[in-house]
Amino acid sequence: MLQFRNLNISPDAPVAQWPTEAVQTALERGDLDDWRRIGAELRRDPWGPIARRLEEVLSHSRPYGVAEIMEGLLERARAGAEAAERRHVAAEIRRAVSESGLTSTEFASSIGTSASRLSTYLNGKVVPSATLMLRIRQVAERSRAVA
Known part of the structure; x- marks a missing residue:
C-alpha cells in the first residue's frame, strides 16, 4: 500500500491534487493501481499539472520499467487529445x-x-x-x- 512520507496529502486523495513528491513516490514505490490512477489523470488532462509533474519527475528519476510506460502513456494521451x-x-x-x-x-x-x-x-x-x-x-x- 502506497504511503507518502513528509507530505500533507493522502495517497487516497485525487491524483490531480498530488504534489511532485507524491507522483515520484507513486512511480518509485507504488503499484499497478497507483500507476493506473496516474494514467487516468493523464488521459483526463494530458497537459495539466500532473502531466507536468510527471515530466519533471522523469527528468531526474527513471524508475525501472515504469518510466518508459509512463512516457508512453503521456505520449498516447497527448496524441489522443x-x-x-x-x-x-x-x-x-x-x-x-x-x-x-x-x-x-x-x-x-x-x-x-x-x-x-x-x-x-x-x-x-x-x-x-x-x-x-x-x-x-x-x-x-x-x-x-x-x-
Missing part, C-alpha cells in the same frame, strides 16, 4: 461552411485559400492557423448576416 482537437476544429469549419450558404469553392476564396486547402481543413488533415480560424468565423458570420 490532439486528434480530438483536430476533429473538433474540422467540425467547426464544416459547420461554418454549411451555415454560410456558400459553396466550398466560394468559401475558400472568401477566406483567401484554395478549395483543395479548405478540403484539408474540413477533413482534419491540416489545422488552420489561429488567424485563418478567425477569418473562417468572420466569413461565416458575414454570410449568415446577409442571408
